[in-house]
Amino acid sequence: MLWLYLLGTVTVLVIVLRRVLRRQIPLSDELFSKKVAVEYVQSGVAWVRGDGTLGAVNQSLADTLRSTPADLIGKEWYKIFPPEEHSVVRDGYSQMLLVGVYAFDGPGQRVDGSRVWLNIKLVAAADHKARYVGHYCLVQDRTRERELEEQVRSLTAEKKPAPKLQVLVKRSS
Numbered sequence: 001m002l003w004l005y006l007l008g009t010v011t012v013l014v015i016v017l018r019r020v021l022r023r024q025i026p027l028s029d030e031l032f033s034k035k036v037a038v039e040y041v042q043s044g045v046a047w048v049r050g051d052g053t054l055g056a057v058n059q060s061l062a063d064t065l066r067s068t069p070a071d072l073i074g075k076e077w078y079k080i081f082p083p084e085e086h087s088v089v090r091d092g093y094s095q096m097l098l099v100g101v102y103a104f105d106g107p108g109q110r111v112d113g114s115r116v117w118l119n120i121k122l123v124a125a126a127d128h129k130a131r132y133v134g135h136y137c138l139v140q141d142r143t144r145e146r147e148l149e150e151q152v153r154s155l156t157a158e159k160k161p162a163p164k165l166q167v168l169v170k171r172s173s
Contacts, residue, residue, distance in 0.1 A: 044139030047125065048077040050132060064118075064141045067111040077137060080118075082109045096122040096135060105142065117146040 044061030046054050054077050057069040065072065065080060078089045085106055096102035101123050108118040121138040 044141065046072070046077060046137040046139070047134060048137055049134045052076050052078070055134065061139050064116060064139065065108070065110050066114075071111070080108050082107055082115070092120075092122060093135075096124055097132075100124045108139075117142045 044064050045058045046061055047056040049055040053074055054072050057072045059069060062069045062072060078086055078093075081089050088104075088106065092102050092104050101121065103119070103121040105117070105119050108116040110116055119140040119142050123136045123138065124132060125134050125136055127133045
């Protein structure tokens with residue numbers, strides 16, 4: 001009987017020791033590591049908190065929006081889009097919540113009011129306990145590409161002559 005008591009005590013001690021040794025990462029440390037990761041990515045990246053405000057913004061995205069990361073942090077993320085696009089963005093956000101990832105192209109709005117064409121990818125983010133804590137907003141500035149595409153379209157439209165009606169006559173000999 002004594003060995004059963006000792007075995008039970010050892011089992012309890014092992015369980016307690018495992019829980020002590022298994023270090024849980026505090027949420028604040030995890031959020032800090034996300035902020036550091038966002039800062040070092042070359043394309044535009046923002047980490048958006050669960051409440052919809054920007055938690056971290058890298059310099060590339062701030063440059064695209066002609067702002068500073070400090071000015072963008074704390075603002076609602078969908079405000080980087082023009083007001084007429086807010087419903088489309090919110091629908092994309094709903095799709096991201098269902099699927100986990102959602103991508104779309106759309107116009108963006110810089111802080112000075114000018115427009116920019118953006119390629120957006122929304123990716124859901126979870127903490128170490130698989131709880132939803134927000135999402136990443138991966139942004140690529142496609143304004144220059146879009147302008148070049150428009151120039152090519154306009155130039156090809158100017159150079160194309162109006163189609164001529166051709167009549168093919170078969171001569172019999």
